[in-house]
Amino acid sequence: MTKRVLKAAFISSLPVLMGYSAMGMAAGILLAGTVKLKFLPFWAFLSSGINISGALQFIMVNWTEALLPLAQVALLTFCLNVRYAMYGFSLIEKFRPLPWLKRCYLIWSLTDETYALEVDSAARTPAGENQLDFCFGVAFLDHLYWIFGVTAGAVIGTALPFDSRGIDFAMTALFLVVLTDQCQSKVNRLSAAVGIISAICGRVFFSTSNMLIPAMVMMGAVFVIFRGKFERRLPQKEECQ
Amino acid sequence: MSREVYFLCMTLVAGVVTIALRAFPFLMFSGNRPVPTVIRYIGRVLPPAAIAMLIVYCYCSAYQGKSFASGGFGVPELAASVLVVALQIWKRNPLLSIIAGTVLYMVIVQNFV
Known part of the structure; x- marks a missing residue:
């Protein structure tokens, strides 16, 4: 991957940096304020790194509070994230030339925002550069932003507890914004x-x-x-x- | 089961489901097989319905375990939601809409409810 592609990916992903660090921090603070876990920032880091899913990160706070049975966790995650199953259809062709491992990473890291940038990669990649390098750069940066946001929120929420009542509305607001646009x-x-x-x-x-x-x-x-x-x-x- | 073990299991279960959903189209149509029209159709009409359903679910969750009256009769949700939608239509800046709506909601539920 050349520096030029990485720079283009970084510039394209700047709005995601703002969005993910703000939403991630809200989710991390909510987790720290609601659930008592040992090594809480570590759990925030782990769950955000594995799932990379905004709504899930918020709602899993309720699940941990209620110790929701795992079968229900699976079903609710399915309902919450079924939209992801549709994104891939517009990327199958594009990802075909990739080696297996890279393709797996791009599939794993496919969030709403990353998807939006990846389907638009042709217009966003500098001339003469590889579109797929751009996709990879965007996916990786977005992944980092999300982990950073959630973990930072968990650290802040653990270190200086403050009244975070109502912060869970950020999830509702996120959905409202998406629906308003749709x-x-x-x-x-x-x-x-x-x-x-x-x-x-x-x-x-x-x-x-x-x-x-x-x-x-x-x-x-x-x-x-x-x-x-x-x-x-x-x-x-x-x-x- | 300790809360930490539960959290780990929950994260893994949710992770497996999420990743399977993301991988579904790639696994189903790995060769040059065309995508069936019914799946393409569902993929196009479902997202707004799923999001709308989740919004209703969020409102219901806000009143889980407490009465409608003790939560402020839906006024905090209504006020903050109107702000979010209005800002989004006006400014088209998702981050601004989300932060403004969430701050308004937090101020109302922390001071008036």
Whole structure:
């Protein structure tokens, strides 16, 4: 990897540096303020390094508090992160020339933000440089930012305990921001409505901790049953995501 | 099971599921096999619905284990959410929207609820 590519990757990833260090710190502070663990910064470091997933990092604080059964951990993680399973479809072709190990790393490190930069790599890589080097640089830097944010938050939260009540709203705010952007398109607004109604039905018939799975089933059923109606509203151009 | 052991197991379980989800398209369509249209369709319509569902879940979680009244009747959530969405539409700066909304929420729940 040349210096030029690394520099381009760094510049492209600057907004992610801001976002990840702020969100990561919030998640780390929440963890330190809620859960009593020995060597807490180490656990923050380990979990952020393995999962690299914002929403998961927040919600696992509740799970640790409740000692949620691991089967439920698996199901809820699935619901929370099922969107990742869609990202790869637009990257299969691009990643094909990579050696096995590098490809595994790029798959492992595929977050929302990294995905957004990687699908746009053609425009962001300096002329004459390898796009895949750019992708690798972005993935690695984003990974570092996230680990740094969460671990720093855990250290700060352990060293100077302060009133962090309400900091968990950062996760809700993150989702709201993503949804606000998605709702610029009409078909996405319809899809969002399906999600809201399914979630409310899930909550009406089940408890909060059990609502996501029935809601997902209902959503899937609605999308399959009304496939024709949705597909007619999708933009014709084949743009992924 | 100590809390530390639980945390380790939970991290590993969540990690395996997350990584499997990320790897799914690459494993399914490793050769030159085309992606089935139904999967492509679900991939395009699902993300906004999943995010919307998670937002509702966040609101429900905020009231888990306490009454609607003791949490402020949803006012903190409503106020902070309106701020986040309005800022995002106006400024299109995700970090600004998230930080402003979270700070407002923290101020309300720490001082008025």
